[in-house]
Amino acid sequence: MRRRGRLVEGLIAGLGLLLPVSLAAQPPPMSGAGGAGRIREARDLQEAWEVLSGLISGERLRLHLAQARALLEHHGVSLPAAEWERVHQKLRARDYEQNPDRRKTAQDELTAAVDPIKDALFAALPAVGAFDAPNDDGTKLIVLWRPHAGAQQYLVERLDVRPGRQTNWEQIRTAAPIPGSAFELTDDSRIYPSHRYRYRVSAVDAQGQRTLLGETGEVTATAQWFNFDQLGFLIFVLVLCGAVIVYIQAAQRGVRLTIRKIAGLDAVDEAVGRATEMGRPILFVPGIQDMNDIQTVAGLIVLGRVARVAAEHDAQIEVPTSRSLVMTAARETVATSYLNAGRPDAYDEKKIYYVTDEQFGYVAAVTGTMVREKPATCFYMGSFFAESLILAETANLTGSIQIAGTAQPAQLPFFVAACDYTLIGEEFFAASAYLSGEPQQLGSLKGQDVGKLLVMLFVFVGTVLATLVETAEWRHTVVGDALDYMVQRVLNTGGG
Amino acid sequence: MNPALKFLVHLDRRWVFLLMALAVMIPIIWRMEFPEIPTPLVRTVFDRIESLPEGSRILLAFDYDPGSEPELQPMASAWTWHCAKKKHKLYFLALWPVGPQMIQATVDSVLKRDYPQMRYGEDYVNLGYKSGNEGVIKVVVSNLKELYTTDHFGTAINDIPLTRDLVNIRGMDLILNVSAGYPGTKEWIQYASTPYNIPIAGGCTGVQAPLLYPYIPNQMFGLLGAIKGAAEYEKALSDQYPEYARDAAGKRRPEFTKGIERMGPQLIAHCVVLGLIVLGNVILALHRRALRAA
Amino acid sequence: MKRDTIVILLLLAAGAGWLAYRYRSSGVTTGLGYLAIKSDGIPMSVPMHAARELKDATFSWPRTVGIWAAGFFTLAIFSFLYRDNPIYKIAEAAFVGISAAYWMTVGFWAVLVPNLAGKLFPRLIKFGAVPGLDLDKIVEDLARTSWFGWGIDYESANGDGLTAAWWQLMNLPYWLPMILGAMLLWRLAPKGAWIARWPLAFIIGSTVGFRLVGFLGADFVAQIKASIAPLYVPVYDATSGALDFGRTFYQSMNNVLLLAGSFCALLYFFFSLEHKGLAGKVSRVGIWVLMITFGAGFGYTVMGRIALLVGRFEFLVSDWLNVVAR
Amino acid sequence: MKRTVPLIITFLAGVVLIYAYFSPAAAGLSDLSLIHFDILAAIAFLLGGGNLLRMHGEKVYKQQAGWGYSLIAIVAFLTTLGFGLCKVGVTGRPGYWTHLTGAGQAVGLVNLDIADERHTLTLTVRRAEPGSTHAVRLGQREIGQIEVDRDGRGDLVVKYDPPKKMAGEFLKSVREGDTLAVGALLQGTLQRYAPITGDYNQNGSAFWFMYEYGFRPAVQTTFAMLAFYVASAAFRAFRARNIESVLLLGTAFVILLGRTFVGAWISQGLVDPSQAPQNTWEQFLSFWYIPNLTGWLMSVFNTAGNRAIMIGIALGIAATSLRVLLGIDRSYLGSEKG
Numbered sequence A: 001m002r003r004r005g006r007l008v009e010g011l012i013a014g015l016g017l018l019l020p021v022s023l024a025a026q027p028p029p030m031s032g033a034g035g036a037g038r039i040r041e042a043r044d045l046q047e048a049w050e051v052l053s054g055l056i057s058g059e060r061l062r063l064h065l066a067q068a069r070a071l072l073e074h075h076g077v078s079l080p081a082a083e084w085e086r087v088h089q090k091l092r093a094r095d096y097e098q099n100p101d102r103r104k105t106a107q108d109e110l111t112a113a114v115d116p117i118k119d120a121l122f123a124a125l126p127a128v129g130a131f132d133a134p135n136d137d138g139t140k141l142i143v144l145w146r147p148h149a150g151a152q153q154y155l156v157e158r159l160d161v162r163p164g165r166q167t168n169w170e171q172i173r174t175a176a177p178i179p180g181s182a183f184e185l186t187d188d189s190r191i192y193p194s195h196r197y198r199y200r201v202s203a204v205d206a207q208g209q210r211t212l213l214g215e216t217g218e219v220t221a222t223a224q225w226f227n228f229d230q231l232g233f234l235i236f237v238l239v240l241c242g243a244v245i246v247y248i249q250a251a252q253r254g255v256r257l258t259i260r261k262i263a264g265l266d267a268v269d270e271a272v273g274r275a276t277e278m279g280r281p282i283l284f285v286p287g288i289q290d291m292n293d294i295q296t297v298a299g300l301i302v303l304g305r306v307a308r309v310a311a312e313h314d315a316q317i318e319v320p321t322s323r324s325l326v327m328t329a330a331r332e333t334v335a336t337s338y339l340n341a342g343r344p345d346a347y348d349e350k351k352i353y354y355v356t357d358e359q360f361g362y363v364a365a366v367t368g369t370m371v372r373e374k375p376a377t378c379f380y381m382g383s384f385f386a387e388s389l390i391l392a393e394t395a396n397l398t399g400s401i402q403i404a405g406t407a408q409p410a411q412l413p414f415f416v417a418a419c420d421y422t423l424i425g426e427e428f429f430a431a432s433a434y435l436s437g438e439p440q441q442l443g444s445l446k447g448q449d450v451g452k453l454l455v456m457l458f459v460f461v462g463t464v465l466a467t468l469v470e471t472a473e474w475r476h477t478v479v480g481d482a483l484d485y486m487v488q489r490v491l492n493t494g495g496g
Numbered sequence B: 001m002n003p004a005l006k007f008l009v010h011l012d013r014r015w016v017f018l019l020m021a022l023a024v025m026i027p028i029i030w031r032m033e034f035p036e037i038p039t040p041l042v043r044t045v046f047d048r049i050e051s052l053p054e055g056s057r058i059l060l061a062f063d064y065d066p067g068s069e070p071e072l073q074p075m076a077s078a079w080t081w082h083c084a085k086k087k088h089k090l091y092f093l094a095l096w097p098v099g100p101q102m103i104q105a106t107v108d109s110v111l112k113r114d115y116p117q118m119r120y121g122e123d124y125v126n127l128g129y130k131s132g133n134e135g136v137i138k139v140v141v142s143n144l145k146e147l148y149t150t151d152h153f154g155t156a157i158n159d160i161p162l163t164r165d166l167v168n169i170r171g172m173d174l175i176l177n178v179s180a181g182y183p184g185t186k187e188w189i190q191y192a193s194t195p196y197n198i199p200i201a202g203g204c205t206g207v208q209a210p211l212l213y214p215y216i217p218n219q220m221f222g223l224l225g226a227i228k229g230a231a232e233y234e235k236a237l238s239d240q241y242p243e244y245a246r247d248a249a250g251k252r253r254p255e256f257t258k259g260i261e262r263m264g265p266q267l268i269a270h271c272v273v274l275g276l277i278v279l280g281n282v283i284l285a286l287h288r289r290a291l292r293a294a
Numbered sequence C: 001m002k003r004d005t006i007v008i009l010l011l012l013a014a015g016a017g018w019l020a021y022r023y024r025s026s027g028v029t030t031g032l033g034y035l036a037i038k039s040d041g042i043p044m045s046v047p048m049h050a051a052r053e054l055k056d057a058t059f060s061w062p063r064t065v066g067i068w069a070a071g072f073f074t075l076a077i078f079s080f081l082y083r084d085n086p087i088y089k090i091a092e093a094a095f096v097g098i099s100a101a102y103w104m105t106v107g108f109w110a111v112l113v114p115n116l117a118g119k120l121f122p123r124l125i126k127f128g129a130v131p132g133l134d135l136d137k138i139v140e141d142l143a144r145t146s147w148f149g150w151g152i153d154y155e156s157a158n159g160d161g162l163t164a165a166w167w168q169l170m171n172l173p174y175w176l177p178m179i180l181g182a183m184l185l186w187r188l189a190p191k192g193a194w195i196a197r198w199p200l201a202f203i204i205g206s207t208v209g210f211r212l213v214g215f216l217g218a219d220f221v222a223q224i225k226a227s228i229a230p231l232y233v234p235v236y237d238a239t240s241g242a243l244d245f246g247r248t249f250y251q252s253m254n255n256v257l258l259l260a261g262s263f264c265a266l267l268y269f270f271f272s273l274e275h276k277g278l279a280g281k282v283s284r285v286g287i288w289v290l291m292i293t294f295g296a297g298f299g300y301t302v303m304g305r306i307a308l309l310v311g312r313f314e315f316l317v318s319d320w321l322n323v324v325a326r
Numbered sequence D: 001m002k003r004t005v006p007l008i009i010t011f012l013a014g015v016v017l018i019y020a021y022f023s024p025a026a027a028g029l030s031d032l033s034l035i036h037f038d039i040l041a042a043i044a045f046l047l048g049g050g051n052l053l054r055m056h057g058e059k060v061y062k063q064q065a066g067w068g069y070s071l072i073a074i075v076a077f078l079t080t081l082g083f084g085l086c087k088v089g090v091t092g093r094p095g096y097w098t099h100l101t102g103a104g105q106a107v108g109l110v111n112l113d114i115a116d117e118r119h120t121l122t123l124t125v126r127r128a129e130p131g132s133t134h135a136v137r138l139g140q141r142e143i144g145q146i147e148v149d150r151d152g153r154g155d156l157v158v159k160y161d162p163p164k165k166m167a168g169e170f171l172k173s174v175r176e177g178d179t180l181a182v183g184a185l186l187q188g189t190l191q192r193y194a195p196i197t198g199d200y201n202q203n204g205s206a207f208w209f210m211y212e213y214g215f216r217p218a219v220q221t222t223f224a225m226l227a228f229y230v231a232s233a234a235f236r237a238f239r240a241r242n243i244e245s246v247l248l249l250g251t252a253f254v255i256l257l258g259r260t261f262v263g264a265w266i267s268q269g270l271v272d273p274s275q276a277p278q279n280t281w282e283q284f285l286s287f288w289y290i291p292n293l294t295g296w297l298m299s300v301f302n303t304a305g306n307r308a309i310m311i312g313i314a315l316g317i318a319a320t321s322l323r324v325l326l327g328i329d330r331s332y333l334g335s336e337k338g
Helices: A004-017 A019-024 A042-057 A061-074 A081-095 A100-124 A228-252 A263-278 A294-313 A324-340 A359-373 A387-397 A409-418 A426-436 A439-471 A478-490 B003-009 B013-030 B040-051 B066-085 B099-114 B134-140 B185-196 B209-215 B226-240 B258-293 C003-025 C061-081 C086-120 C122-128 C135-145 C172-188 C193-227 C245-268 C277-320 D004-022 D028-062 D067-086 D206-237 D243-258 D261-266 D280-287 D290-325
Strands: A128-132 A141-145 A153-161 A169-175 A183-187 A196-204 A210-215 A282-285 A317-321 A352-354 A377-381 A401-406 A421-424 B057-063 B089-094 B124-129 B174-179 B200-204 B222-225 C035-039 C042-046 C057-059 D095-102 D107-114 D119-126 D133-138 D141-150 D156-160 D179-182 D186-189
Touching: A042 A061, A042 A100, A042 A128, A042 A141, A061 A081, A061 A100, A061 A478, A081 A100, A128 A196, A128 A210, A141 A196, A153 A183, A169 A183, A228 A439, A228 A478, A228 C193, A228 D004, A228 D290, A263 A282, A263 A294, A263 A377, A263 A401, A263 A421, A263 A426, A282 A294, A282 A359, A294 A317, A294 A324, A294 A377, A294 A401, A294 A426, A294 C193, A294 D290, A317 A324, A317 A359, A324 A352, A324 C172, A324 C193, A324 D028, A352 D028, A359 A387, A359 C061, A359 C086, A359 D206, A377 A387, A387 A401, A387 A409, A387 D206, A401 A409, A401 A426, A409 A421, A409 C277, A409 D206, A409 D290, A421 A426, A426 A439, A426 D290, A439 A478, A439 C193, A439 C245, A439 D290, B003 B258, B013 B258, B013 C277, B013 D206, B040 B066, B040 B174, B040 B200, B040 B222, B040 B226, B057 B066, B057 B099, B066 B089, B066 B099, B066 B174, B066 B200, B066 B226, B066 B258, B066 C277, B066 D206, B089 B099, B099 B124, B134 B185, B134 D028, B174 B185, B185 B200, B185 B209, B200 B209, B200 B226, B209 B222, B222 B226, B226 B258, B226 C277, B258 C277, B258 D206, B258 D243, B258 D261, C061 C086, C061 C277, C061 D206, C086 C122, C086 C172, C086 D028, C086 D067, C086 D206, C122 C135, C172 C193, C172 D028, C193 C245, C193 D004, C193 D028, C193 D290, C245 C277, C245 D280, C245 D290, C277 D206, C277 D243, C277 D290, D004 D028, D004 D290, D028 D067, D067 D206, D095 D179, D107 D186, D119 D141, D119 D156, D119 D179, D243 D261, D243 D290, D261 D290, D280 D290
Parallel strands: A282 A317, A282 A377, A317 A352, A377 A401, A401 A421, B057 B089, B057 B174, B089 B124, B174 B200, B200 B222
Antiparallel strands: A128 A141, A141 A183, A153 A169, A153 A196, A196 A210, C035 C042, C035 C057, D095 D107, D095 D186, D107 D119, D133 D141, D133 D179, D141 D156, D179 D186
């Protein structure tokens, strides 16, 4: 029960997937402790800290109670079974109470029932302990100490242990006691990764009398190479990427993949052909973001395909850009397309030019170009903001065919309303694969479908669980735990 | 087809432009105003700022630019005024390069005018702009001084009383974000508010608002949507503090009621847009009938 | 001259005439001119209508010229709505030039100076351009977090950035963008333009890696998490504690619609399924959901756009022409 | 070589950044890469700006159609750039500074900032003898004591507390050329901060004039044109041709109503805004109150639609990223020959 969450992760890690990483992530053996208390090892200290935080915040209380029980029993402390039963009973009483006033009373009773457990945990703590903060970049240490009766304030001091150098204790912070709360402090002030530190905490009472509570052994802050909170998410990423890669390989082996038609994409050839017939240019707008936006990258990939068709049809293509880097990358892309189409002589670098970084300066210039050159076809492929409608309405006036593709949800309404074809979100990314016509690229689209199936599966299972929890009052059963586990552990991106 | 319908079917859109220009210009010249009732989303924000104890730390992140100033400045001013009224400590910060100018403009027009007793560095501070978009947020939630070694004016951050002991923005009681796009409210929610439980309220342009709805109320407690939100906030503010909207002589203070004032032309222009949609469909129906008859 | 040009010129002349008449007759409001005051050494622009109330506001020629320039830009750009014309072209060309230079300047002073030069040669920058730069902090950070601590002695300079050697202040990873930048500029050289692809490859590679996990983490998983909600949401009355049928129905219906709506819309995006048969029907519903979404987005946006226009017109009639006394 | 090396660079950079997401130890890399990108983009301005000059310069030189406009663009560009880079008309940061020099190894630095709301004097002394105390004199007046000591870690620290009342009038009386001395140890002559230390966009500077009266009105006006385009798009595109367009325009219509007073006004009979609905019938009525209906459309349908779009986008980005990372999509890299 106690390490249930870790057990599942351990099983997965046991598959060999991440074994070396998990071994490297073992906490250091020594944390040091002073005074009484049964918990001594850094690992247990860290767990006690996690459990205490959970009990105090009241989040996922069922799980934390189970962990607290296991932790206490592991250290030879056993509370009467009736005590545990009482907490669970109060918890149920609170969760199933609908009247707000009575619910408040139930909450108070629950808090009171949790107190003896917290006290038992406090009693098991060392007077002062310190350990390396989990899942951090090696700049934090956590100091945890047992509450001291009558303390008005705690002084936390730190000693930087440097061999061969005289160093003194320095006070890093003072902390005021919070009733019913754990006494912990995350020290992230000027911690050097390689240095060893000792901490000591003193309590100051109402008379200003200082009592030294204890002193820790040496601790070092280490950076973790893998954040285990994100394990569930990593598996998610691996499954998704795996699906894409598997389908790409299947396609390379010659497996036939069927992909539905995407309206806007079938129009590309036609639109380029129209430009040739009318003897007017094609205008390609790659959005207003720089190369660090993936939409711009996707837009340029589409540009590559469009330019190739244009080169084959001998149509002129013009690409004004709003960023210097995009201009550079677009020139590479178009030059390659012309080369691949066997028309390197027709490539004109001057048609791909930088206008200005300013969003609206760019729009003013592009709309001016539209009105003066009356392009037969306009492509808007990339990241767009407010300018979307200005571009689309101006080009509409000049009678151009307009094909838009963007993954800016806010601009989709305008493109949908004003353009002939719009590639909505995912379709825009699919365009780059679809237009290439290469089978392995189509494979990646299948991989995306697997991702969507996965979403549906997760949402479906989650919804069923959540509905059961809500209707059948199963929150305090394994169903509630499963839902908790799914939402809190598996779907945890670790705030990153 | 009768000539009127023919004219409408092939309507030159410059007539639409002219209509729109008149719809906005006339209410401005005649100063038409309409009543506002604060909606719950706005009310929550107002009540939250109102109920915080004096001296609470509030982070005002101004992530907009001159382009969206008409839409967002009224709410930025109203928030700043309200926070100053409640004697909160104000930390201004910007993720957009031109944000510091927006901050300075707000400070000049609100704090220096109505709260000349507020001292820079003790009651408010302008941390200025740092490049890096959401990267900046990720840093300041853990260690502010890693990125902000000086304020906007180049004063070392350790020399400023307000920021001397500030480790990171997790110590804030509230984040108020005025946002015109990326990076903005969404990033503040994702990287600061949700992971570290800092209450956040957003004020955004009309385009953004629909995208922020999914975050209410779990990840964000309130939202001021564009000028309408600002107008409602101004209304709530002047109901509570009459001196906000009128000076001692009872004269209107237009620079503080811009939201309400701008709702006039908005309303008329909205009706014009609504009318245009209806007209478009009437034309469509008549045109179809005319074609069928022909 | 075309007829419409004449009409527009006449309108403008009439407007100017009216302003002149207004000045002659009432004399109170000029209609032109602009003023600046100095408060504590910092200059500030004041619109005319506010200037009357401020004692220390003085007339300023540069700002007067400035506001006329702003007025010109405003009208010139609006003129594009009527049709493309030389005035718009002038404004457009100036706008492009000014804005490109604006962002270059910002890039220079806000990125290159502090983030490149300031990281490589902090002392030079501190005494040259940014006196607020904290050299002590730079040394301390390097001693704490540099990846080159094993080879370079940052430790001995720790606590004293002022007298630290230049190499103890230098943040070595910042040579990377310097070198890549040089490679990028190599395009301008007559030979070997292909070298510019290396920095591009670096940029694209890091973008792709950063966004891949970033989007999956922030949008994908977060959206799944947000989608998990019970289909039946009992709501109880706050006072009596009895089941509130109306609100229970409303909340439950919302959750059901939300789930069904997002599933249908998601099905629309499936590339493996031809939109035929059942899949076709469901994805048709998906399109409907998307259309409602787009309609909502459009409707919501109109408000903001009009606010911007209001702001611009206010500038014209109030700050520039001072037609509306405020 | 010309193609393989970039592919390897792309792959490595991508993999490293993916790893950085999961590793607290390497998390700094992703922030660093963002900063590096900004720097590269700023350097690339030279390419963009150069291209702009070349393009318009050619037009002017060859006197092609519209060369006059190109000339305007060039003049505007170079003027603004010159103003900005040279900080024309910028006054330096208000205050003085000096480098302190003297006998022995000791060095020092003084920054004296006199600004609108704050006056600060920071005095830094380094490499002085520990255990010594010196009087700090500014001009003729003694303004405090400086103490050189060792701290708890054994590092040398300098403690200096300027008297609290020093801010304000006294600092304002300081003039350029005044001498600041630290005992007999160090001394220096105060000088004004150079103009380069001022903000490039300082109110009143030449660059600021270009920004305030050229850039800003142009940006706002272009943005404001959207109002006209929104109206014409609503008129032109929102026509009930099929179910899809009916839904599109219907929703837009309701939202437009609900976002102004009109919506509340025409449906005001449905609710009593002063109290919550009392029974199921009132709840049903209040559902149709247009501001509520707007909220409902937003929170249910808009959320559902956006959710699907966002999930799709995330998947699309992941797949596209993966294709680029693995080198399957490499059009941006140019060709072997080029």
